[in-house]
Every structure is written in structure tokens, then in C-alpha cells.
Amino acid sequence: MTTQFFSDAGILAAPLDALMAAAAAMRDREYGSIHTYSRKVFIPLTYLCRDVCAYCTFAKPPKAGEPVFLSRDEVLAIARAGAAAGCTEALFTLGERPELRYRAAREALAALGHETTIGYLAEMCQAVLEETGLLPHANPGTLTEEEMLRLRGGCVSQGMMLESVSPRLCAPGGPHYGSPDKHPTARLETLERAGVANIPFTTGILIGIGETREERLEALRAIDASHGRHGHIQEVIIQNFRAKDDTRMSAAPEPGFDELLWTIAAARLILAPGISVQAPPNLSAREYPRLIAAGINDWGGISPVTIDHVNPEAPWPHISALAENTALAGKILVQRLPLYPRYLFARAHWLDVKLVAPTLRCADSDGFARGEAWSPGGHAPPPAPAYLPYTRPDARLTAALNAATQGDGLGEDDIIRLFAARGAEFDAVCAAADELRRNVNGDTVSYVVNRNINYTNICYYHCKFCAFSKGKTHEDLRGPAYDLDLAEVSRRTEEAWARGATEVCMQGGIHPDYTGETYLALCRAVKEAVPQMHIHAFSPLEVRHGASTLGLSLTAYLEKLRAAGLASLPGTAAEILDDEVRAALCPDKLNTAEWFEVMQAAHEVGLRTTSTIMFGHIEQPLHWARHLRRIRAQQVKTGGFTEFVPLPFVHMEAPLYRKGGSRQGPTMREAILMHAVGRLVLNPVISNIQVSWVKLGEEGAKQCLASGANDLGGTLMNESISRAAGAAHGQELEPARMEGLIRAAGRTPRLRNTLYGDAPESQRTRAFGAAELSPIILTHPKPRLKTQAAAQ
Template structure:
């Protein structure tokens, strides 16, 4: 009965799509597109590698395929392939699209001989070899269009190709008949192509497919082809995009005089694709074949432009040049859909939940290109890298933005945030997902709220970091600071400061004007609760007036456990010994699915919240943090911010929120190819801006980390909701161990210049945001 109901529903939709006015069809498709996710249009910057122009088929519309006599060689050599790929990588491409004909060795002796001389039995074997070269030598992600393949072929390609493609073109068997476009083309049998697409699904390869419009098919057959692709995806979940491509007659082909589909017919199929296919499948139309109707295609419901190359032409349609990306960007922005780069593998296949779609061998390369949404990183910037400047500046933290409309729904979220209301998780994710003019609206709202809440001063504290040991029982995958033993052999040797050294460093800090000492270290196997108490007492005995800001929730938990007492009681002991406040570190991401991957065996989310809440209840304020840019996504960020907000509304006591971008260079899980390269610049800016909005009414201070962002980066986010520059630090070991190059300390004059660059005044504060006596300022 369910199958009958589904078929009835499909028949009704098909009948409506064929008969309804075009304006109604496109309007419904637009609405479906706009409701499926963030407002954006995507494209892939790619380089085209025409590995061979030989083909076993003789499609009557094709100018790409040719004969051996018209080629210098049947295939490109590996050196030629790499030359094209390197040019693409140098021009900002992320994808290497291998275009070739179907199994030319079946038809041409020249192809068989060329392959055999080089040790290959089939074209697809040579494709794999070249894809592996491109991946290894350039880092570009191969996408392979190698024609009809079997499951074992796709399995062979998985480790070296992030995705693959096979156009269905049409479900129509009529097109194989004499006089029709696919006559004499054995690989164009619809059942064979559907079987190959299904085989890709069985091999768990993300796929591109599509339909070709105007090659002799009927209007009903066009829709049947889309329904066939829908059914394939429902079974395997592997279609990432469907191309709706219009046939363009080419001189020198048997179909040179064939009529094209009318614009209305073409737009109807584009819109039908959006309405027939599941929401997670993108609908694409080639912009170079439709340069005079780009707006009409947007209005028909597409969300992707496919591959656009700054280096190579479209070898299948060489007569149609690519549109200028900046022109395309402006057109999209004008429709309220910022143009965003994507990878050849779509975002949903890159997420943690869908990671089985990516072969472990190619996953490191995918992650190097990806941002938190699974889209393309917006620049080469990463936190902590030496010799780089922030891509944005104090006047435009996100860089130049195209003008464009901003959705009323976004304005409503911003209004609720400004009123101090608690946003929903979906609202916060929507803020993080904004691009273009919408993202700038978020940044502007955050900066306006900062001015209202925190005024026009930028605050800082004079402090010193004392990391008393780097020996740790935990092996967190992001941490390059901790060492497990003296035999570890890392760049920094294991150490354990004695109490005299800790007290001496505290005295030095006071002599240099510090009002705070920040004490944190690894979870040393011999440390007990008494160890931490003795550290506090040693500092307070040496410097009675110095504020002791010390011990992460993990260290507090460790201390309480070793003494066999409740955390609250132990915190009260620490407070009595002179502890003034706790750093809210060890939070990482307050989502256990991520914590289990990056810091197994540490505190769970609830345990972290319980320790911090207990600190507040005994009168110990804390900071709060997030470490972002590794395995987590924007949904995790939203849940993290809401967990902090709810805790603060319950217990109070959080003095500030500090976003900590991952410094990836020496992080063990990055070196193993298991995480991203820290957040992108846009993500770093948006974390500060969205935090200001999401935490409004709960946590009033948003601090930026100059150690991670660099001083110019810190200055830029002061215009995106941040109001505090943290501490001068004097000694900073943890970020330096991870590879950060922004120094172990900063001068007050450098902080003043950062504040003044955004037109604000610098003011020294105490750890708890009190006034500093003039003699200490």
C-alpha cells in the first residue's frame, strides 16, 4: 500500500509539473530551495583534466570525443596531468575534475597499447594512478567522471577520489534507436547507467549525476529521469547533486541543426528537479551554457553552479567560456544568496556523522580544505601561523562584502538576541551560517550590542602564566603541550616546577606590575588535592595581594578525587587557601560526541558544568571558553553556547567568554590527518560576534585571544563584538607548544594600539573586572 501511495503521489506531482503554469512551478521550487538550508549559492573552483578524449561511444551531440588519429597521444602523461593540476592549485582551485570518455580501450587498439606499455590494463586503472598523483603532489581533491563503472571500480577509486560522477542523461530507451542521439553508444543504455550509479552507492562514493535536456526526449521522459534519480538516492543516499544541463548544438556533429529545448521547457525541468529530488540533493545548472539567464535559473530553484575553472576551459563545451566569478557573485548577492565556494564532496558527507563516506586515505586532504560546515576554507589563514595577517580589518572584519538583501527571519533573530532573550539552537546555527551581507549584519549587530553593554573601552589585565608542569596522564588529541614522560622525545621536554620556582615567578610577576597569576598544568600522575593547595599557599605566602586565577575544572576534579571529598568541599578549601577564581578551560566543546573523540577519559560535559557550577556556589568566579576549529560543527558551537548561558543564568559567576581557536600545526590529531586546520578567519570572527549575541543578558564580556589571532586579528574582532584583550601573559606555553607564533607576551602599548585602531580607549582591569588603583595602572 505504501508503494502504491508513493507512486500515486509521484504521478500526481508529475501531472502537475507538466500542466501547471511555469510561474507556479518556479515559485514553488524557489520556496523549496529557500527552506532547505542557509541562504547561499555554491560552486566549486576546479581544474579540468581531460585525461583522454577517446571514447567507446559515439553520441551524436559530442565534440569532446575524437579518434586516435586526431590526437598526439591517446592519453595525457602523468607529467602533463600534474602540470595542469599544479596550475589549478596555484590559482586557488580545490578540485581536480578528471574528464574522459567511456573505456576507450574497448574500441581503440591505440588506447590498449598505450596503456599496456605503461603497465595498465584499463583506462580506469590509469585514472586511479593519476588521481593518486594529483592528490599526493598538489592536495587537490580528485573528482572522477570515468563513465560506466562497477562497484569494485568505485571501491578502487575511493582512496584517491573524494567523489565521482556519471550523468544519467535520460531514462529514455528511444534515444538508443537508429537516428537518435545514443544510437551506437552501448554505455548510454539507461539500465546500465542506473546500475553503475547504484554500484557507486553500494561502494559509498558520493556521486554527481544529471539529465541532459533537448536531445530528443519528451517532457514526460525528462521527469521520469528525475524520478529515477530520486529513487536511486532514496535507496543509497549517495547523490550529492543533480545537474540539469541544456543541450547546445555544436557544429560538426550529427545534431548540429537540432533544435534546443526552449527556455521555458528548460526552466520547467530545473524547477521540477528541485521539487522531485530530496532536499539534501543539490540542483545545479551550468552557468557557462546559460550566461544570459543566470537570474532566471536562480529563480527556478537551483542552489549550485557546478565547477568553474580559473585555469582551464570546459573541455566538453569549449565554445562556452566560464562567467567571471565576481560577476556571478554580484548576481547571487543581489538575490540574497551569497556565492560560497564548496569542495567536490558536499558538506553532509564531511560531517562526523557521515564520515564513512570518506575513505580514511583521503580524509586528511578533505579536512585540510574544509571549514566547520564542510564548505571550502575562505583563505589560507589559520590561527597561530607565523608571517600572516588577518584577512579582515578593524573596519570590515569579514573583508569586502557585496550588498544584498538580508532575510527578515535573520533580523528577527538579531532583535531577540538584542533584547536578551535566549535563542534556540537553530537560531544560533543560522547566525553562524550567514555569509555575505547577512554575516555583516550579524557582525554589525554584535558590535552595536557590545557598545551598549560594555561601552567604548577595551579592557585588559596584567598577568603572568605559570604552567607548573607539562606532564599529563591524559593524551588529548589536540594537545601539544602535555608530555607523558621524560622519554617522550617532543620538542619541549617534560618538566615539573617546584614550589620555590612557582613562588619566585609570582614575585617576578608582581615586580613587573602583574595583578594576577594564572596557574594551570597537566594532570601530573603524582599530583593530589594537597599539591594544588600547596601551590596556592606558596603563591599567596610570597605575594599576599596577588590574585590567584588557577586550576581548570579538570584539575579541581582530580584534586577532589584524590582526597576523596566532594568537589564543592574541595573548592571551599582552595578558596580558603587563597584561590581567587578559576579559568574555565578544559571545556573544549561541551558536547560529549566530540569530547569522546578529542579528549576521552576527561570530564564529560555534565561533569565540567557541575565543577564550574560548584565553584560559583562557593563564591569562586570562573571564566568560560570554547576550543573550536577541529572536528566539531556549528551545531556543536550552538549547544556549547547554550550550555554556558544556562549555567550562568542558574549560578552566575562567569566573568567572561573566551573563544580559543585551535592552533593546529603541532596538534597530534592534525599531524595524523584527523582534524581541520583550526577555524577559518570568517569562523573566528563569527564566533566572537555570535557569542556576543547568544550570551547577551548572561555573560557580558567577550574576550579575544591575541595569542591565537595575532594582534591584528584581535583588533579586528574588537569590531565584531569583543571588548576585552585578555592578559599580557608574560609567559605563554600552551599555544606556543601547539605551534603559535604570536609570542609569549605582549606590551601594554601593543594592546593600546589595538584598542585605538577601532577608536576605543584601553583600560586596565582586575581579574574580576574591577578598577585597578592608579599606582598599579
């Protein structure tokens, strides 16, 4: 329908309304309801410039007694103010090569220890990155390849406005006369060099300075052609000329608003769909809905701290007002980074290795700005979900919710769409999940009184997320290495029963000296101590390890474990059930097929298991979708999963995070959605969705209980795995507090056993009258085990 507009002739001839409609439709296919902006500070490193553009008020000549460059302290003061205001981007604005025109610039640079402005810019970008965590984006104009590569080490992205490809504008009397850096050839060469250097790049055109519509289309075609060769153009800015006093063009007519709308629509139709089209909101008299209707999907940089130094007469809109106006146009405002998501996800190609860690620290799972201080396991309170008026779920989201509620299996794309929900869409997903929970489970929230017994933290696997295991590469992590005596296992079991527990959950590292007999002995120790105790133990990795050391099949070994007292298995060691992620996260661990092989064998011998997901590290929503679909398929096949347990990644002490290779766990929005979407996708085959109060804290758990979860897991008399990773929670949520939390969420508590039956009343009495826990004993490894563990 819209192909008639794709040629220059078609664009030039089309009515504006038709052109805008075609552009908006193209934008919606690519970006849906998401409309982005970057929260940033503007750092005007210098106002000196060798060019003399006829419309510019940014460039100023040097004045006696006034510094011509911001000092390091001044730069960092601006950046720190931005960081305190929630910014993620430091945009460096500056004139082009002033040292080629002004002695004052050369002398100032020499005093700063540099020969060129670009050299000083590179130093300041590094300083801002290291001192404040803001991600630098530099707009220094035309650059050589060497200069671009120098900046690439400290900037996550770079930019230069192409402005125009019309040589006429450089002729005498034209706006670019006397400005050598504005010649189209120089601008296009810089654009091309950025692509060759794998630099995510921002560019754009300036309209209303004397160019024709045909010349605008020519400029857009040139940008698109360069992107076609290199894929490096993140966004294109359509900026309208504003006449300013004290310039040669102070009396020049400004382009009409329809002219701006026409150019935006043309840009959207010409440019590759993945290139964002942006229009500055402070330059358009707050005509936000019509700008969106013309095809933009981004507002560019908005600063809560600094003015627009290029257009100082045009104040930024308040971000809250911008969000509301964006919502009026049916879009959800989302904060992004200066590096767009697709470049972050392909970071090995587009990002200097030194910039990966600081960028990931700022990012959520979609590659947008994290936007909150909260992380799983931390002390910060979870943020309340943001509410945006006026937005409504679109037809695709509504259809996915209806299908899930009816119990239909969802495809990957539909699940990803659910995970992308924000604003009113987020509310709709959570409400649908909670209504489904109410229909399936009523208003009861269950929990179990249990005790974790982690019998050893010595492990010869090298999972990059694990802060629990001890070995050659883990000496600096929390706590000493230990290997519990069976007597300590028995003592803890007896104490747990006396304190009301019906379950012990046993898991540990893969000790190099453990065999299948070790795990059998652990089961016997529990059963000899308390025959009635339910043993919920051994990850699929431990089961596979035990079977292989005895030369038994999985089925044969699981039958031996069951005979020794094992009653159910935790579905841990799952992490993300997709080998693309596992290859980077835990390459020497079970692969996806092997994990399911253990689960199927367990279900076939009559052992029920849980299912889990550990999320918020290096994966993307695509991988969550694959994981959930595989869990559902297994449950349809065997029916052996008792529950689905989302486990948010706790990052603080995780080696992967400490080495700069992961995000800071999921955001609260993502954590809530994992429970809500899990409820919807797994309906009706898994009826119990558990929230981890250890990872999310009590307030976070309440939000998930309102979004599809119906179970709070165990009271956990001892928990060491999450705490080893840095979690602040985890040491026993006593039954009285557990039930208080449930009632505070407006629900009715139910004390259950492991398999979701009611717990014996005698154990409830013991649980509510429990004595204080005795100190745990961490048995030191025997000398021979120390030697062997150290050799791993």
C-alpha cells in the first residue's frame, strides 16, 4: 500500500496526510508502542569553532580573560549533577577544530597537555566514564579515522549532523560559506569513516536553511546508503532551523510546521526501518502528537540539568509532561541509552571492550536504560510500577493475553510481546495473570517450612554467575570452603523437624571427590535422623554426576536415590534453557537437552520436580520465551513439575558481574513480568508460580503476589547461595512473618508440604513455637580434599 511513496517522485507528489499515514504505519511495524528518549547532560567543552555558519549562536570567539575550554573539574561537576538526576548519557558538544583558527585555543590546549581539541575531548570522555558512570557520546564534527578510533575507546557512540549535501549552501552568500567542515564531501567522508570503524553513529539534516525538498531527499538517501554499507546509523535527527538574533540569518524565514512533518515522514519512508527518526521536542511548539503521527519514534536527548546549548532559547520540556503527551499519542515513553539496543546486543562488533561493563550496568534486558537503583537482593526498596494514562494495550497484546488465558500455547513472538509490556500494557499483563491465578488457586498463598542444607561449597565447575562455589578461582568470594560431616547433616535435620519443618532441601557444589554414593549417604543420614522428613534434593547436574560416577543410567540411579529416601528434585541448574546463553554462562555444565533428560527420567520414576529460571544477567527476552516454551512442552509430556520458580540474578558478588560481563540483575518490572508471563504461558499445565522472597525481599514479593504468583516458597532456616552472591535477604522468614506478609497482601496463608498438600497440624504447632536456631557448623574439608580442591 505504501510502496508508491518510496521513490523520490512518489514522496514529492504525495499528499501530506497520506505520506504521514504511511510513515506512521512503517514506524509502528518496527517499534510498536515504544517511543524513546535519552536522559542526558550537555557538556559544552568549548564554544570556539573554526566554522562560521550563518545560523549558529553556539560558536563564539575567545574573549580576553575567559577560559576557552571547560576544565576537568567543570566537566565532572556537570556530569555528576547529571548522574544524580538519573541521566545515563553525557553529550559532549563543541565547535570544530578551533585550534586551526585561534591562537587562544592552541595555547589553552597546550596548557592542558594536548595539541588538539579531539585529544582533550578523549581525555574528558574517559574521565566522565570513570568518575561518574555516565556513558559519553561525542559530537565533535568531521573527524579523521585516527581521531574516531581514539574517541571510540571512551565513547559508546559518536555523532555529526550531516545537515545538507547541497554544495550551493557553501557558496558565497550561503549559510555554510567560510565553513570548510560543512562541505558535503567532508561530512559524507566522516559518515563513511564511522561505518568503517564500527562506531554507532547519530546524524541528521537541518531543514529550512536554503535547501530544496529534493536536496533533503538526496541527503537522506546518502545517509541510508552509508548505513546500507555498514549498519552503523543509530538515529537520524530532523531538525528545523530556528532564526536567532545576532546571526546572519536572523531575518530568514523559518520552515513551516507542515514542512517539518513532510521531512519527518519522508525520512521514515526512505531510511532503513531500524534507524530511529528523531525530532527535538523543544523546537516544535509542543506539537508532540503530530510529530509522532509523522513517523518519529524518538525524542532525542532531554536534560533535567542543562540547557540546550545549541538552541538556548528553547527550553526542554519536563520529562513527566513529555511522557504524558507521548501517551496521548498512544505511545509509551522509555528511557534509552546513547547506545541503542541492537548495538548493545552486538557489542563485540560495536563497542570497545572497556565500555562493555559500564554500559551493561546501565541497561535492562531490552537494552534500554535500567532507570532504577533497585537490584535483586539489595537493600534499596523496589520501585512502584509507573502508571501512564491514556495508553491502551494493542490488538496483538490483547490477543496474546486472551490466548494464554484460554490455555493455548503461545509462540515465541507473542511471549516476547508480553515481556515488552510497559505502562498500561504492563498493568494489563499483570491483571490478566492475577485473574488467572485467582481462578486457579483462589486467594490462598502457600508456603512451606523448610531448611536448606548446602553440604559443600567446593565445586570444580566454573559457572560464571556463581558466587557460592569455592575453587582455585574463587578464593576471594564470601566464606571459607567447607564439606559437611554426615553428623552435621543429621543434626540440622533433627533441629529442622523440631522447629516445624517438613522438608530439607539439599544442594551443593560438585565436589571432585563426591560420587553417587555420597548423595545416597546424604539421603540415608536425613532419613535415619527423621524418617518423616521430605527430602527435596540434588540438582540435575548432581544427579548426572552421581549416575556417571557409578556407571549407572539416570533412571537406575534415580531409583536408587528414591529408595534411599529422595522424594523430589529441585529444578535448579536450569539458568536459561537455551544453549546460546549456556555456552557463555556455564559452558562446562549441562546443556539444555541434558537438563531435560534428567527431568524426564525423574518424572518417569515418579519423582516430582520444580522448574526454575535464573534471569537478568546476559540473556534477552527471546531466551526467556524459549525457556518457557520448553518448560511447558516438558510438562505436557510428563506432568512432573510442581511449580515454576523465577530466580532473579543477584549480581553483587557474582564473578560474571565483577568482571564486567553482566547486567545488575533484572529490573523490578522484569521480575514482576517473569511471574506474570510465567503464569500465562504455563497455563494450564503448571498451576503454581512461586516468588522468591530471598531475591526480591518482602515488598518485591508482595508486588509479584499481585501479578500471578500464589506461593512464597520456603521459610529457609538457612540460605547461603543467594547470600554468597550478595543478597541482603535469606536468613529465615519465620512462619509468623510469612503469614503477616501474605495477609498484608490481602491474601490467606496456607502452610503446605513440598508437594502442595497441607502440612501436618503438629508441625504447624512446632513451627509457630520454634526455638532459636543453634549456630551452624561448617565442617572444614579434610586435608586430602583441600589438596584436591586446590588443584582444580
